[in-house]
Amino acid sequence: MSLESEVDLPGGAxxxxxxxxxxxxxxxxxxxxxxxxxxxxxxxxxxxAAIKERLVRAGLKPRVLAVGTGLVCDIxxxxxxxxxxPSMLALRADIDGLPIPDTKAECPYRSTVPDRAxxxxxxxxxxVVLGAGLVLAELHRQxxxxxxxxxxxxxxxxxxxxxxxxxxxxxxxxxxxxxxAVHCDPRVDAGKIGLREGPITSACDRLEIxxxxxxxxxxxxxxxxxxxxxxxxxxxxxPALVGRRFDSRSGLAITWGRVESxxxxxVIPQHAELSGTVRCLDLEAWRQAPDVVVAAIDExxxxxxAKSEINYVRGVPPVVNEPGVTELLREAMIARRGVESVEGxxxxxxxEDFSWYLEHVPGAMARLGVRTPGERQIRDLHQxxxxxxxxxxxVGVELFTAAALVNGLR
Numbered sequence: 001m002s003l004e005s006e007v008d009l010p011g012g013a014x015x016x017x018x019x020x021x022x023x024x025x026x027x028x029x030x031x032x033x034x035x036x037x038x039x040x041x042x043x044x045x046x047x048x049a050a051i052k053e054r055l056v057r058a059g060l061k062p063r064v065l066a067v068g069t070g071l072v073c074d075i076x077x078x079x080x081x082x083x084x085x086p087s088m089l090a091l092r093a094d095i096d097g098l099p100i101p102d103t104k105a106e107c108p109y110r111s112t113v114p115d116r117a118x119x120x121x122x123x124x125x126x127x128v129v130l131g132a133g134l135v136l137a138e139l140h141r142q143x144x145x146x147x148x149x150x151x152x153x154x155x156x157x158x159x160x161x162x163x164x165x166x167x168x169x170x171x172x173x174x175x176x177x178x179x180x181a182v183h184c185d186p187r188v189d190a191g192k193i194g195l196r197e198g199p200i201t202s203a204c205d206r207l208e209i210x211x212x213x214x215x216x217x218x219x220x221x222x223x224x225x226x227x228x229x230x231x232x233x234x235x236x237x238x239p240a241l242v243g244r245r246f247d248s249r250s251g252l253a254i255t256w257g258r259v260e261s262x263x264x265x266x267v268i269p270q271h272a273e274l275s276g277t278v279r280c281l282d283l284e285a286w287r288q289a290p291d292v293v294v295a296a297i298d299e300x301x302x303x304x305x306a307k308s309e310i311n312y313v314r315g316v317p318p319v320v321n322e323p324g325v326t327e328l329l330r331e332a333m334i335a336r337r338g339v340e341s342v343e344g345x346x347x348x349x350x351x352e353d354f355s356w357y358l359e360h361v362p363g364a365m366a367r368l369g370v371r372t373p374g375e376r377q378i379r380d381l382h383q384x385x386x387x388x389x390x391x392x393x394x395v396g397v398e399l400f401t402a403a404a405l406v407n408g409l410r
Contacts, residue, residue: 016139016144016405018398019131019394019397019398023135024393027397028390030050030054030130031123031124031126031393032108032109033050033109034047034050034123035109035110035111035118036109036110036111036112037113038096038098038111038116038117039095039097039113040096040097040098040099040158040159041096041155041156041163042068042069042096042163043096044096044155044156045068045069047069047095048069048070048095048153048155051071051095051126051130051153052071054134055071055134055151058133058134059137059141060073060074060075060137061073061074065170065172066169066170067163067166067170069095070152070154070155070166070167071152072167072170073151073153074088074148074151075136075137075148076140076145076149077148086361087147087148087175087177088147088149088150089147089149089150089177089178089179089404089407090150090151090152090172090173090176090179090180090357091129091133091149091150091151091152091179091181091400092152092180092181092354092357093122093129093130093152093153094122094125094154094155094158094353095122096156096157096159096163097111097117097123098117098118098119100115100117100119100384101114101116101384102116102384103383103384104384104387107387117386118386119381119383119386120158120184120381120382120386121183121184121368121381121386122157124370124388124396125182125396126153127396128368128393128396128397128400129151129152130151131396131397132151133149133151135397136404139401139405145404146405147407147408148175149404150175150176152167152172152179154167157354160206160315160316161313161314161315161353161356162315162316162353162356164357165356168357168360173357173360177361178325178328178361178362179358179361179362179363180328180363180364180365180366181354181364181366182365182366182396182399183365183367183368184368184381184392185367186370186371186378186380186386187371187378188343188345188369188371189369189372190371190373190389190391190392191337191369191391191392191395192341192343192369193329193333193343193366193368194342194366194369195321195326195329195342195345195364196321196326196346196347197321197326198321198323198347199281199282199283199318199319199320199347200318200319200320200347200348200365201319201349201351201352202280202281202318202347202348202349202350203280203281203289203316203317203318203355204277204315204350204351205279205289205313205314206275206276206312206313206315207254207274207275207278207310207311207313208273208274208275208310208311208313209275209297209308209310209311210271210273210309211231211234211261211301211306211308212225212270212306212307213225213270213306214270215227215268217266217268218265218266221268224268225268225304225306226304227261227262227270227271227304227306228262228268228269228272230272230300230301230304230305231259231261231272231274233303233304234274234297234300235259238293238300239253239254239255241299242254242292242293242296245292245296247285249282250281250282250284251280251349252278252279252280252282252286252289253280253349254277254278254293256276257275258274258276259272259274260273260274261273272306277315278293278312279349281318281349286317286318290312290314293312298310316351316352316353316355316356317355317356318347319358321363321364321365322358322362322363325364326364328364328403328407329364329366329399329403332399332400332405333366333402335402335406336398336402337395337398350381366399368395369395370388375389
């Protein structure tokens with residue numbers, strides 16, 4: 001692999017390692033194969049095997065996680081374990097797909113698995129970290145990697161509270177001084193990244209509610225617990241009530257995804273079910289949310305004489321980008337592609353379990369532009385027709401390799 005390209009850094013340092021054409025083509029093929037074979041969280045056996053095979057072929061020693069899927073791989077470390085203190089930069093990717101059908105028409109690499117799709121860009125994230133690892137391994141062989149790097153291929157990001165917790169339990173952050181990641185953003189042009197210091201995503205929890213009471217005939221609702229009305233009131237009144245119990249700047253929002261009750265038009269049912277999400281921009285409000293939300297649900301249910309059973313599933317806190325690591329990503333991207341390649345970005349209401357890593361080490365996530373410049377249609381995340389401009393893979397690889405080198409020069 002030839003890594004002859006160089007980019008001047010501020011202060012006269014030199015940054016080697018533009019992505020060779022042959023590797024660029026290989027990575028696009030790898031991403032397409034992964035896109036065709038999506039696997040759900042904690043079931044990513046084929047994906048794990050494919051990543052491992054390529055890393056081994058590059059002379060590296062990846063370690064499959066104790067949970068059975070996902071890998072960790074160190075570059076620039078002699079022996080089996082790094083014992084040089086918390087100085088490694090970790091590059092994190094998530095490897096799981098989504099339980100939705102791929103609806104792209106006439107696409108040669110659309111999913112071959114029914115009701116499964118890489119509709120969130122995890123195939124791109126994985127390919128970016130794999131490509132960066134291959135480039136950095138070659139630089140290490142050339143004696144041009146100033147500091148060890150750890151690759152983390154994480155399973156089950158889409159499964160609350162996220163596979164990051166399992167990765168951390170496996171010791172993947174031992175020896176890590178900082179961690180970085182990217183997430184595909186269909187609102188940003190390929191060739192650019194979006195950066196933000198502080199919170200860049202939101203907290204996300206899941207609500208599952210059961211309502212019970214004696215049913216009966218719709219001619220005599222006064223003799224029953226009218227569960228359909230009770231469920232409707234929970235849907236409309238709980239978000240409004242909770243919204244008055246938090247500072248509006250916290251951005252706490254309850255959104256329902258499922259409401260089920262009853263089977264006949266003239267029968268008041270005995271059971272109703274609701275499920276949805278609780279999202280929040282503010283870390284402190286997120287910590288208070290379970291008690292406040294549960295109390296509001298009980299309050300409304302009691303008004304309609306419904307017995308409530310609530311399962312509040314703790315999800316993930318916001319991803320809060322540490323300023324120093326955010327600046328590392330900024331410097332790396334500018335060194336590769338110039339100041340115009342970095343733009344600001346807003347905090348989103350999406351959740352990301354990358355936040356769990358940041359409870360232990362400083363880190364930052366960049367939004368990786370995947371929209372073809374000039375394209376008007378936005379293929380949004382978690383939609384069956386989601387796809388990317390594959391030039392974003394090159395951008396992500398060069399961002400991560402540059403970040404590893406700049407971090408080593410600090």
